[in-house]
Amino acid sequence: MSGRVGDLSEQQQKKLNEFRQNLSDDLSPRHDDHYLLRWLRARKFDLSKSEKMLRDHLIFRKQMNIDGILDWNPPEVLPKYMPGGICGHHKDGGIIWIEPYGRIDPKGIVRSCNKSDFVRYKTKFCEIILKDFQEQSKKLGKIVDDVIVIVDLDTIEYHHIWQPLVDAYNAAFTMFEANYPEVLKICFVLNAPSMVSAGFSLIKPFLSEDTTHKIKFLKSNQLQVLLEYIDPDQLPKAYGGTRTDSNGCPQCKDEICWGGKVPRSYYVNKELQEIENLQKVSIPSKSSHYVKLEITEENSVISWDFNSDEAIIFGIFKKNKAEKEKEKDLKIIQSKAKYNSNQVPESGKIVCIQVGLYVLTFENTNILQSKSVRYNVEVRPPMNENTTKAKEHCNETSVHPSCNHCSAIG
Template sequence: MSGHVGDLNEKQAKALQKFKEAVSDLLCPEQDDFYLLRWLRARNFDLKKSELMFRNHIEWRKKVSADKILQDYSEPEVLKKYFTGGLHGFSKDGSPIWIDPFGNIDLKGLLRSAKKSDAVLSKVYILEKLYSVMFKEQTQKVGSRVDQVVVIYDLENCSRRHLWKPGLDCFCEIVAMVEDNYPETLKIAFVINAPRIFPVIFHLVKPFLAEETAKKIHIFGSNYKDELYKYIDKDQLPSHWGGTSVDPDGDPKCSSKICPGGIVPKEYYRKYDLEAENLTSVEVGRGSSLQLDYTVKVPNCIIRWQFSTEGFDIGFGIYRRTKDSRQKAGDMEEVFPSQRVNSHLILEDGSIVCSKAGTYIIRFDNTYSWTRSKTIRYLIEVLEPEDGYSIPGSSSSQSLSSQN
């Protein structure tokens, strides 16, 4: 049985009754069986886990003032203009559709311009609007319960810049917030125009997804439109994604409802960066270098870095050992040419795809400085692709549940 109202087995029906009794001190009149079953399904009808999840949610609502957010929250201008995505149209069964051209998002620009807490709260605002307004309106309109959303993530233009750690951490925090406090809100999700680095991105996001959520996500290359048409009529889709809807000015992406993202102008940047926190600190002596070894177990892993120096520049390069024994930089395979960087002026960050397995050397070079040692603060990570996952072709799709 599905665990939804009208489709419960005997065990599920008993669990629902016991759950009502266990959380009766917290319930409001509008929290009906449809609502309560979301929490039970999210924890596979485990009463103790479902009750803990629900009680944690009530405490979380108090902390973020979720009950007042529609009246009190004011979204920062930079998020309104550059935080991708928006609600547009309805699926064939009446579910609202969220379309997010995530490949165009400037994560670094957004988090250098707005607080992470505001980025999270902006999503809380949208979810509260869904539950308080749109779901209720659609339920009355279609004559049956509507309490889930269809999501389309367009990853066109997605690249290694989306692996910037503070930005990806913020995205994962939003995913975790939704899973913990709005369970079973996703009806089905389509990830379209998936790039070659998608397995790495998914490997980082997957730990924050519930197993049932992952089963609802389907991955496509560029040939996705026929699949969308199974769930969405063309007049409910913007023309850019295969539908017939356009803005009054003819915009095929319907940017009046769906924020298209783009590079955040530096005028929005705050005067400081938060991403330099919690980095390892080490000193590189004058006339010397620091070499850090990292093991890449399989091809197509990504090495991601960010670092800063205090007061002066430093040389930075990446090499791959060609022998088991230690080698000098000049004897190794150069994969990221060494160059002096002004990491004392701005946090350096970047990433490379490692086409080969092996031992990679991150080298901080201070050999050119005979009078000054350099203090470095760094974070370096090796990101592996999701096990067994291959990039879907342009004419095929793949459910993430096959990777569980």
């Protein structure tokens, strides 16, 4: 049995019923059987693992304001220079995503937006794809729930595998794996040179075994394989199909961004010395530095900026009461990860959907030497009557940097 609606074993149906009952406090009418089965299949119908995965996802949606992400305008550099786009539908009705990664300007992208905006941009497209699934399902009269990804590595060189950009992609992959299970149908990689094995080894640890098996490297037979899944009128002419955009472009540039060199005028990552109230700490080898914040109002926003003289481990945890605890006893809000903030300053924000003690941790895993970290951490108030009024002057599709409302929800 496939574990999909209409194709469940007696045991799978029993687990689906129990899964729904266990999550009844958090579910809404839109969480139908098809939705729940995605999470069960992702964890091989292990109820405890599936429940944790879905509950973590629902928290993620609140913390990152995902329900409002379709109205979010990303930094202009991303839609103008970040390669990729939705182009047509495959034979089963799902979206086709094409990403000509070899045309990316790694340093230009990373220096023109922070990692959180990069990940949020990728998340927005995930939500666009889910919305298209619903529309296609109604149009075709059947469930449409998967996407074909085509990654084109033509013109890729070693400088494209720049660690800060790899970090940004790994964060996006981690987000995708945790929050959009059972969405990828297959990923075709085109024009891959031999050097790609090194780059893939950096990304592979962030992918599940199931996702890894869906990645197919195509060579001389690429058109034959693509046409097994995609009709010619849905495949750009540049890849052997017949599709062009409204201007007759064979690369469908109206739908797919083909990257390019990012003008320096887009660079926004400034030196941290420009930030007020900057703290500097030296973290001994095999030690951690903790920044503790008592959050007394729900939906307050924690924002941070930091850099270091060497790569550093950063994560965010929470405890309900403001008392000393070991890190292992704290709830994970943002998993610890390695940040190459010695190359590019790091910044981000998160919404605190619950009150309590939040702990930001900087960890030095080096066994021989200390590391220096410079950081600034702020707590912004939650949306209230004043910020709600302030929102009235904000266009739904624009963000005003000087506006408290805009700066709070990003």
